[in-house]
Amino acid sequence: MGTPIIIGKNCIDTTQNIVLHSQFANRHGLIAGATGTGKTVTLKVLAESFSRLGVPVFLADVKGDVSSLTKAGENTPKFNERLKSLNIESIPFSAFPVVFWDLFTEQGHPIRTTISEIGPILLSRILNLNDTQEGVLSAVFRIADDQGLLLLDFKDLKAMLSYISENTSLFTKDYGNLSPASLGAIQRNLLALADQGGDLFFGEPGLNILDFIQTDSDGRGVINLLAADKLMHTPKLYATFLLWMLAELFEQLPEVGDLEKPKLVFFFDEAHLLFNNTSAALQEKIEQVVRLIRSKGIGIYFITQNPLDLPENILGQLGNRIQHALRAFTPKDQKAVKAAANTFRVNPNLNIEQVITELAVGEALISCLDEQGIPQIVERAWIIPPHSSFNPLTIEERQYIIHKSIIYGIYEQNIDRESAFEKLQIKITEQQQQLEKIEQDKQHSKEYERLAKAQQKEAERIAKHKEKLTQDIAGTFAKSVARSLGGRTGQKLVRGLLGSLFGKK
Template identity: 50%
Template sequence: MLQDGKLYIGTSRDPGDANKKGEYLDLKYANRHGLITGATGTGKTVTLQILAEAFSAAGVPVFCSDVKGDLAGLALAGESKDFLEERAQKIGLDPYGYQATPTVFWDLFGEKGHRVRTTMTEMGPLLLARMMDASEAQEGVLNIAFKIADEHGLPILDLKDLRSLLIYMSEQASALSAIYGNISPQSVGAIQRSLLVLEQQGAEQFFGEPALRIEDLMRTTVDGRGIVNVLAAERLMMNPRLYATFLLWLLSELFEELPEVGDPEKPKLVFFFDEAHLLFSEAPRVLLERVEQVVRLIRSKGVGVYFVTQNPLDVPETVLAQLGNRIQHALRAYTPREQKAVKVAAETFRQNPEFDCFEAITQLGTGEALVSTLEAKGAPSMVERTLIRPPSSRLGPIDDVERRAIMATSPVAGLYDRDVDNESAHEILTARAAQVAAAEEERRRKEAEAETEVQETRRWTLPGFGDSEADDYDARGRKTSGRRAAPRSGYQRQTVTETVVKTVARTAANQIGRALVRGILGSLKRGL
């Protein structure tokens, strides 16, 4: 399988031909990326499987998506079958045996593998806008949201964090728009609706913590074999936009986190992107530029990217030009578009004078492919018609019992299977809102107490002891109308008892005075 730093792919020529030779992929150029194409049922999945086995045996970790469940068979040793033995004998593969490949299963939904999560901050506004199919105005609001989160210490980890931040932005739209630009209620509302759709599609389980650590995808076993990471994507494929965005995010994370290594003797990781057309379908120009940049530059990080799709026309020309290793299975040429695809595929190979590439592509059988890989100095080899070797691991899916047993002994078992809800934007904004509500409630309570005190004062104060004109008071007991009372030195408000006593004393004094006056007047009259 591995010869002088090269991975065995298959054998070209007819077995009876003395010029038959093995076709290999040089590990030194494996990080120059590649393309595996072919119509449904022509053998693309098996080709992906044998490449994953070969990279693992060479000590290179692998990440691949399993859209049909067939790649799960990598985890178990294959079973002897007549057509496999016949293929091994036909291509001269001796010895040929069956062996399991060290495998870790992953699943965004945690059903058929260990949970895969990332935070919204790590995803970023560009990919998030792509996932939500956001308009330009909505993408602008998302950029503002992430800017506010960075400047105000509001980590956006999951969906509820972004929801809470959008509510805050809507409530403070006037003030924030003056600083960051227009924040329209319509855009905020549209984003909120898109988040609801994502939640219904299961994206809520994808955003959160603990977030996936890239180093956990780059493990090797004790005996030096690279671990193959298989993403269960059967359910994920029901939301193609989420699937494509997740894999693009993973590529971006690899690009940002891994150090520069130049051109190593073998890759640090090989990434297979199955159903690659979903990545480019209806993608905006800025996203295509991002993909092209990552594919072009990630090679220096020691990562090889292999796109797997049905039609080479699914991949933009700017990206197609970066893919040096090609494996082309059969294509149909019944319609004008299919004929164009065959022509494009044929013209991308270094031509072999012994056969016509255009005709060969339409005549290839199952498990047969045109192969051209990079060789000395990075130049493409002459295309050869090749029988792909049979896999050593199991062909087809595995059952749930076997899957659970493999997950139980996984090197990442228990690391990602439980949710962690750390303090983030939702909790911070909720706490701030609670503080504001409490302060407002305290203010209202104090005003109510002041109003009650004023009412009590007005109820018990008797007339005749204040100003000669009626006075009106506001809620704090301050006079708002009538003549201002003259200041009284040392004045204190009288109690009811004091008021009654003084009134009785004054009445008694008046009565005594009148009696004295009558007595004096009576004496005067008698004297006269």
């Protein structure tokens, strides 16, 4: 039925292990607590446990200290004292297989996807578009598809939007009204996402999401570590990436139900960033994916300071809970403590609301699903120590591991193949050349007409001149003849000659 994963030791009876059952690890979970109460150590303990079990892990490293998973721990007097207090004889220190990822390509392998893969519906939710704007964006994708224009990166979509904005009359008949206002709103929201680094996320080669699901030669699950220290400053991009990743897994993985152990476990640190300042539609999409993805064998664990940071619909999906200390300095803090206490199954031996504020560093209230999938009574426990080091990697150590990774070289080089941007540039150039030719033809036509008119005027002038010259010559000749012959005979002869010359009788 699975394997019990030891999380901690009961504070009252340290011989009693507090466990999470692997067959219910896909029922999701929560690690909560104020800053400095031990959430990161708990996160490491769970990640190590899943890795030893052969379950791949994905986690966001917000502070950069989780990189210590790649180094084995070591004995220190303080550490040994902690082991003794927990009735643990020794810890088999070990390093764990880690693959580093980074959307900004600085501290790990790049992560990218294409505009086409993310699709108009998810992109609309990310950009917080209304129904009309979402319809226009869907039409833009359809036009691109019908015209064989690949939408791979940001510049492709921007070029497509600009092209349609300038040529709306060409598409209105087949695709409906594409209002300039909606197109402009989409372009502005795209720029806002690009300012947060979204232009780095879209491109090729796109990530094969199944690269997250790997084990090493010893059968241990690979821990995929996302460098998130810089990403935290761009919450919209963070939410975009995590939602896309879950949606991709949901689409690609088959339905499996409850397994002996999950296929993959996600840890989302600073989980409140997924829900702060996001649209209702985007939150709804996140909630839907979280609710349904467990049937794919995926477990999701949210790490945040306060359980109230998460929407109630999400909290209701989290069966495994680890609550570190909360502080109750203000009325708002007191409300949060009470809300956190009410989420646990009551233990008659514990005043949960009071205990939450008294927990020491490394101590937590734990309630996981039991063998029947029912929430256990909450217990106060000490989190067991991790097997890896507490010292984060240096930049040189991190780069060494990145270059030794089995996937090094697959995603490092950005590929910019011919797509919508390049083809539209060619089309725009051709249109400009056609317009220039038409303009040149117009100019040539005007010049031809001007020359033709000038030639006609000149021909008319010459014809008039010839006519006048002929008349002058004929008149002079007639007068000369008349004078020479004289009388009526001369006049009659002159009239006959003039009539022959000028067509008169």
